[in-house]
Amino acid sequence: MSVLPGGLRVCVESVPQYGRGLAAVALTVAAGGDDDPAGRHGTAHLVEHLMFPRSGGGSADPTGEGYAALVAGAGGVCNAETHRDHTVFHTTVPAESLPDALAWEARRLLGFAPTEDVIRTETDVIGEEIRGAGDAGRSWESALGALYPGSRDSFGTAAELAGITAGEVEAFFRAHYTARRMVLSVVGDVDPAGVMAVVRAVFAGVGVIRVAGEAGAAEGIRAAGEARAAEEARAAGEPRTAREIHTAPLPSGRPGVAVGHPLPDPVADRPAYLAQAVLAQVLGRSRLPALARSARDGHRLTSATVTCGYHGQWLASAAPDLTLAVLGRAPGTEVDAAVGIWRSVLRAVAEGPLPEAEHRRAVNSLLVAWHRQADSLPTRAVALGRDALLLPGSAGPDALPAELRRTTPAEVAAAARALLEGPATVTELAPQARTVPTARTHTVLTARAGTELAPQARTVPIARAGTELAPQKGTVG
Numbered sequence: 001m002s003v004l005p006g007g008l009r010v011c012v013e014s015v016p017q018y019g020r021g022l023a024a025v026a027l028t029v030a031a032g033g034d035d036d037p038a039g040r041h042g043t044a045h046l047v048e049h050l051m052f053p054r055s056g057g058g059s060a061d062p063t064g065e066g067y068a069a070l071v072a073g074a075g076g077v078c079n080a081e082t083h084r085d086h087t088v089f090h091t092t093v094p095a096e097s098l099p100d101a102l103a104w105e106a107r108r109l110l111g112f113a114p115t116e117d118v119i120r121t122e123t124d125v126i127g128e129e130i131r132g133a134g135d136a137g138r139s140w141e142s143a144l145g146a147l148y149p150g151s152r153d154s155f156g157t158a159a160e161l162a163g164i165t166a167g168e169v170e171a172f173f174r175a176h177y178t179a180r181r182m183v184l185s186v187v188g189d190v191d192p193a194g195v196m197a198v199v200r201a202v203f204a205g206v207g208v209i210r211v212a213g214e215a216g217a218a219e220g221i222r223a224a225g226e227a228r229a230a231e232e233a234r235a236a237g238e239p240r241t242a243r244e245i246h247t248a249p250l251p252s253g254r255p256g257v258a259v260g261h262p263l264p265d266p267v268a269d270r271p272a273y274l275a276q277a278v279l280a281q282v283l284g285r286s287r288l289p290a291l292a293r294s295a296r297d298g299h300r301l302t303s304a305t306v307t308c309g310y311h312g313q314w315l316a317s318a319a320p321d322l323t324l325a326v327l328g329r330a331p332g333t334e335v336d337a338a339v340g341i342w343r344s345v346l347r348a349v350a351e352g353p354l355p356e357a358e359h360r361r362a363v364n365s366l367l368v369a370w371h372r373q374a375d376s377l378p379t380r381a382v383a384l385g386r387d388a389l390l391l392p393g394s395a396g397p398d399a400l401p402a403e404l405r406r407t408t409p410a411e412v413a414a415a416a417r418a419l420l421e422g423p424a425t426v427t428e429l430a431p432q433a434r435t436v437p438t439a440r441t442h443t444v445l446t447a448r449a450g451t452e453l454a455p456q457a458r459t460v461p462i463a464r465a466g467t468e469l470a471p472q473k474g475t476v477g
Contacts, residue, residue, distance in 0.1 A: 001388065002196060006208040007180035010199050011384045012192040015377075019189030023098040024377035025105060026090040028183045028385030031176035032083045033152035040164055042126060042156015043172045045082040049122040050114040050169065051089060052080070067108050074100060082154045083310060084144075085317055086389060090378040095189045099198045102186075106202040112173050116166050127158040138250050140311055140324050143260025143425040146245045148320045179207030185384040188377050245425045252429035254302070255329040257338045260425040263308065264418075265319040267391055272418070273314075274403055275411040276323055279349065279419075280308040281362040282412060283325070287345045301341060303328035315383075315400075318390040323419065326429070335428050343420065350416035354409035362412075363404050370400060 002010045036043045052068050071078045076093030093101045114122075133155060141153040184203065186195050250258075264272040288304035305326040310317040327338045373379045380397060387394040395403075 004179065004200065004203060006204070006206070007178070008203060008207055009183045009388055010196065010203075011183065011185040011388060012190065012195045013185070013187045013380065013384065014190050014192055015187060015375075015380070016189040018375040018380070019095065019187075019377060021095050021189050022092060022377055023095045023101075023186060023188030023190050024090060024092045024381040025098070025101055026088055026185045026187075026378065026381035026385045027105060027109075028185070028382070028389050029087045029089075029177055030085070030181040030389055031087055031172075032085045033154040033156070034084050035172075035176055036152055036156065037168070037172065040160050040168060040172075041152060042123075042158075042161045043164065043169065044087060044176075045126055045154060045156045046119070046122055046161060046164065047169060047173055047177075048080050048082045048087050048089075049126065050112070050118065051108055052078075067104055070104050071101065076101065083317055084152065084154050086386070088382055088385060090382055092378050098186070098188075098190060098195070102195075102198050103202045105184075106206050109177065109206045112170070112177070114166055114169055119164065119166060119169060123158070123161045123164065126156060126161060130155050130158055137311060139258035139326055139427055139429070140260070140307075140322065142247045142250060142427050143258065143322055143324060144320070146247045146425045147260060147262055147322070147423060151320065174209070177207060178209060182207055183385040183388045185381045185388075187381040187384065243423060245423060247425055247427045249428040249430045251432050253431065254429070255331075255333075255431050256303075256429035257327050257329060257335045258425075258427040258429060259325045259327070259339060259342055260427075261323045261419045261422060263319070263321040263323055266315055266321070267318065267393060270403070271407070271411060272415065275407050275415040276418075277308045277314050277366065278359070278362050278404070278407050279412050279415040280306045280323055281365055282349065282354065282358060283345060285362060285365065286358060287349065288327075288342075300330035300333055301327050301338060302330050315391065316386060335426065339426055346416045346420050350413055350420055352409065352413040354412050356409060359409045359412060363407060366404055367401055370404075374398075 002012075004010065031047070032044050033041070052066065065073075068078055071091055071093060074093050074097040076091060076097065078089070078091040080087065080089040089105075091101055091105070137155075141155075144151050144153070184199065186199075263276055264270075266273040284304060284306040288301065288306070303326075306323070307326075308314045308323050309321055314321075325342055327342060329335070329338050374397075383397040387396055
């Protein structure tokens with residue numbers, strides 16, 4: 001890790017055994033949905049989109065070729081995600097094209113100046129993404145908002161974005177995309193000294209506030225955002241204390257119920273956080289499917305999805321964060337009955353002791369997921385940036401396997417007790433006619449698959465076996 005004179009942190013990792021002639025770049029920015037100005041929810045998401053202009057000229061495109069087109073022309077792929085507390089841009093290219101990719105990344109930051117026409121195009125695209133958000137995403141955002149009043153989802157609100165101006169967008173960019181609020185990470189078949197030489201040359205002016213008036217304006221915007229957050233979320237560090245918080249029903253393709261629980265702080269209480277990740281795996285892998293198949297008391301579940309962390313990505317956000325159970329209800333199974341099944345499963349684990357073999361299987365399944373992704377260059381680049389920006393003191397992604405192995409059955413039982421004793425949200429998922437797709441969508445920037453960013457807790461359709469390893473996304477560009 002190096003720090004440029006302006007404050008930009010740069011992490012370079014040479015992993016030729018994974019890289020095989022490739023390199024990945026991740027730019028992680030401490031700006032997300034929680035930073036959106038009052039009345040302009042979705043600004044962070046919009047800025048992410050505007051880093052990929054769809055027409056010639058403008059913010060990152062002075063020559064008429066957009067960033068995505070330049071990356072694709074080099075044989076690479078790129079994507080981005082807006083989260084509640086950060087935005088991350090990641091690009092993978094042949095190692096020989098890395099100097100160019102770094103220059104393009106710096107250029108789109110230095111040249112950010114979107115036009116009104118491009119802004120209108122992107123707000124329309126974001127509106128479609130909002131309308132196309134899936135059941136799991138809406139359930140997660142509903143639970144977070146109920147437990148932590150004032151929290152912001154990462155998508156935004158189409159009505160509030162409708163009137164946003166270029167001046168407002170640029171003001172947000174200048175206030176939040178500063179060098180000290182960004183981490184640049186480069187991973188792959190690279191020479192660290194050579195990478196740093198290029199970075200120092202092309203990123204020298206990135207995120208540097210040069211004018212006193214500009215610095216004052218940026219500070220004013222940040223201060224206003226902090227005041228809004230303090231006013232809207234006075235209990236930002238602590239969830240509501242009500243035992244069960246019922247939220248408004250949400251439309252769904254099938255009847256179900258979503259139950260949300262707050263997670264421990266992944267920095268201040270990391271062992272308890274990791275125990276929750278193991279617990280989610282235990283619940284989804286064996287406990288819930290077995291109970292549903294037994295049709296105990298005539299109540300049945302048709303499916304059970306248990307995710308730990310932001311939209312299923314654990315260790316991908318700072319606190320606050322959630323564990324979310326989404327339970328499919330068979331005909332005749334009421335919401336309270338489904339919640340009762342969930343709590344009965346938690347009680348069984350809490351009263352333990354959890355069998356050693358079951359605990360080991362859950363930990364091993366998370367380790368297998370981690371190792372399957374360990375050679376993914378963008379995964380490593382993104383993880384390094386997030387650790388540096390959001391999880392200070394983290395020993396890095398390669399320390400995670402040992403940390404998981406240290407988790408004990410007693411800690412998993414304690415994690416189950418914490419869910420039983422703490423606050424929870426209950427959201428009915430009510431079937432109704434729908435015209436929107438149920439899957440979360442990504443704006444396609446180049447021909448590519450989505451990047452797996454972290455092993456997620458177990459997702460189990462009860463009707464079939466198999467382990468789903470890929471995480472759900474945060475929001476998306």
